[in-house]
Amino acid sequence: MSDILVSEQSASGPGGSGRPSGRLLEVDDLRVEFRTRDGVAKVINGVTYHVDAGETLAVLGESGSGKSVTAQTIMGILDTPPGFVTGGQVRFHGKDMLRMSDEERRRIRGEGIAMIFQDALSALNPVFTVGFQIAEQFRVRRGMGRAEAKKRAIDMLDQVKIPNAKGRFNNYPHQFSGGMRQRAMIAMSLALDPEVLIADEPTTALDVTVQAQIMDLLAELQRERQMGMILITHDLGVVADVADRIAVMYAGRIVEEADVYDLYAKPAHPYTMGLIESIPRLDEKGQQLRTIKGLPPNLMNIPPGCPFNPRCPMAQPVCRETIPPLLQVGNARASACHFAEELVNRV
Amino acid sequence: MGRYLLRRLLQLVPVFIGTTFLIYWLVWAVPGDPFAGKCGERRCPDQYIAFMTEKYHLDQNVFVQYFTYMKNLLQGDFGQTFSQREISDIILTSYPNTLKLAVVALAIEAVIGLGAGVLTGLRRNGFLDNLVLVSTLFLIALPVFVVGFVLQWLLGVQWGIIKPTVSSEMRWSELIVPGFVLGSASVAYIARVARTSIAENRRADYVRTAIAKGLPMRRVVGVHLLRNSLIPVVTLLGTDLGALMGGAIVTEGIFSINGIGRQVFRAIITKESATVVGIVVVLVLVYLLMNLLVDLLYAALDPRIRYE
Numbered sequence: 001m002s003d004i005l006v007s008e009q010s011a012s013g014p015g016g017s018g019r020p021s022g023r024l025l026e027v028d029d030l031r032v033e034f035r036t037r038d039g040v041a042k043v044i045n046g047v048t049y050h051v052d053a054g055e056t057l058a059v060l061g062e063s064g065s066g067k068s069v070t071a072q073t074i075m076g077i078l079d080t081p082p083g084f085v086t087g088g089q090v091r092f093h094g095k096d097m098l099r100m101s102d103e104e105r106r107r108i109r110g111e112g113i114a115m116i117f118q119d120a121l122s123a124l125n126p127v128f129t130v131g132f133q134i135a136e137q138f139r140v141r142r143g144m145g146r147a148e149a150k151k152r153a154i155d156m157l158d159q160v161k162i163p164n165a166k167g168r169f170n171n172y173p174h175q176f177s178g179g180m181r182q183r184a185m186i187a188m189s190l191a192l193d194p195e196v197l198i199a200d201e202p203t204t205a206l207d208v209t210v211q212a213q214i215m216d217l218l219a220e221l222q223r224e225r226q227m228g229m230i231l232i233t234h235d236l237g238v239v240a241d242v243a244d245r246i247a248v249m250y251a252g253r254i255v256e257e258a259d260v261y262d263l264y265a266k267p268a269h270p271y272t273m274g275l276i277e278s279i280p281r282l283d284e285k286g287q288q289l290r291t292i293k294g295l296p297p298n299l300m301n302i303p304p305g306c307p308f309n310p311r312c313p314m315a316q317p318v319c320r321e322t323i324p325p326l327l328q329v330g331n332a333r334a335s336a337c338h339f340a341e342e343l344v345n346r347v
Numbered sequence: 348m349g350r351y352l353l354r355r356l357l358q359l360v361p362v363f364i365g366t367t368f369l370i371y372w373l374v375w376a377v378p379g380d381p382f383a384g385k386c387g388e389r390r391c392p393d394q395y396i397a398f399m400t401e402k403y404h405l406d407q408n409v410f411v412q413y414f415t416y417m418k419n420l421l422q423g424d425f426g427q428t429f430s431q432r433e434i435s436d437i438i439l440t441s442y443p444n445t446l447k448l449a450v451v452a453l454a455i456e457a458v459i460g461l462g463a464g465v466l467t468g469l470r471r472n473g474f475l476d477n478l479v480l481v482s483t484l485f486l487i488a489l490p491v492f493v494v495g496f497v498l499q500w501l502l503g504v505q506w507g508i509i510k511p512t513v514s515s516e517m518r519w520s521e522l523i524v525p526g527f528v529l530g531s532a533s534v535a536y537i538a539r540v541a542r543t544s545i546a547e548n549r550r551a552d553y554v555r556t557a558i559a560k561g562l563p564m565r566r567v568v569g570v571h572l573l574r575n576s577l578i579p580v581v582t583l584l585g586t587d588l589g590a591l592m593g594g595a596i597v598t599e600g601i602f603s604i605n606g607i608g609r610q611v612f613r614a615i616i617t618k619e620s621a622t623v624v625g626i627v628v629v630l631v632l633v634y635l636l637m638n639l640l641v642d643l644l645y646a647a648l649d650p651r652i653r654y655e
Contacts, residue, residue: 122553
């Protein structure tokens, strides 16, 4: 029965070194493709990142860059078909989750790694009360009785600062406002005290003012609980205050990874540079907004060489021939650009 | 909720009056002399005709007739057949039998239809899915009397697994095959609706959330997925009870069950209009109340539906 909704494809083919490294959660050379009627879309093409306890990694990218699919693969909620893992590893405490049994993997969900989704309205079950959906985890996973589970669930609602938590226990998701719903979603994901929290665009569906509140709450909870957090977003503004490190994704690859200050101060990849330049600035009134020209590549037909080369202002012949690997540049940062050194060393 | 219920019940009144009037009017408006052939070979004596005309208010216009009929009905008086038998007696003996048959049919629909729908909805395009799709198409396409006679002949006559007809005690075990026959088309519809509903919802975000919470698959499907997918199925099942009772004529005929279908059929043939109206009026009531029940069940299943 368990393979009906999620079937995990065990990793095969190249990739995955398999050596333990003491990291909390590592994604290692992950490859995922979507097999559709129109062809095979290579959605993830060797993504490697990691997150440790107490740190926040922001994964930044446009829609279709593969940031959410990576998260779904980590969680084991990739829709199969069409999605298939074709290579790489996802190691939790050094153990490859892609080779675990369904049961082993299920136990990690919620307790080891939990996830917050973008649209809390559709992510919460419309026909059960918010309280039920939180308490359910205490009852099913911790074997608590009804009364104790309810007490713990109310406590969780309190922790995410939902006013009158007790009174709202029996409310349905549609009776909550957008921000409150996302808070409830956070309460639910943190119920089993996970070591890693994946937040997939947690504020995209919200008002700007509410966005800030939710990000503050997430940052606070992350600090208190010393969780590892993977924050997936397409919004550079959201990232700046919260993240420790940033991984920028493009066409299913990490193109740059750096400390948050380094990345803003001196991007080591033309794509990151384009992203930062395209943020509207208040101190440059009257200037035309700069954008990255062109569109992200069709994932069924990724151009040879660097996938960014058709849009890159710095593209050289080499970019059309060789895929630049993600290499160290300077101190504790990496870039997948042939000209990373030049970019970092420019004045 | 209380106010909603009251409003819905009040809404039933004009619907009830409208439908019953139409039925009354249509049944008594059937052309032909209701007393032809009532007195053997001879023409009925004028005295008899005068008495009967008086008794059923046949000399008055249809509105007065209907009004008188309803007035008696509300006092529990369904009137008498032409042979002076209390119609309420007929209703009391035949309705429980039909209800029993319809409930068996409904149970079979719920178990087989829902079961097949859930299994195939979870695994679309598998062997079972194709088997169910083909067999439901078969059931939908076949008229009830074909399914009935074939099963009666095959199971009852050829193989001797069941008795070809149902005894007057109406044991539950005897009603399984007639119940299946009665519900055969509905079983197929239920299976298909459940299948679509499950298949649609199984990729829903909240199902994904339930998996991400680390719930066992049994619970994800049995609690989170099923509850959402049940809504269209419940509608179908609820409105079906009335349809099953009204549609039992053929099945009751095949398996010789003394139910309302048989009584209505006999009454129509013998032009016992009062009997026809009496039975159908009760049927209308069952329909209306089942519809109301379904609407109330909606709210229990889907809290987004509010009654204000």
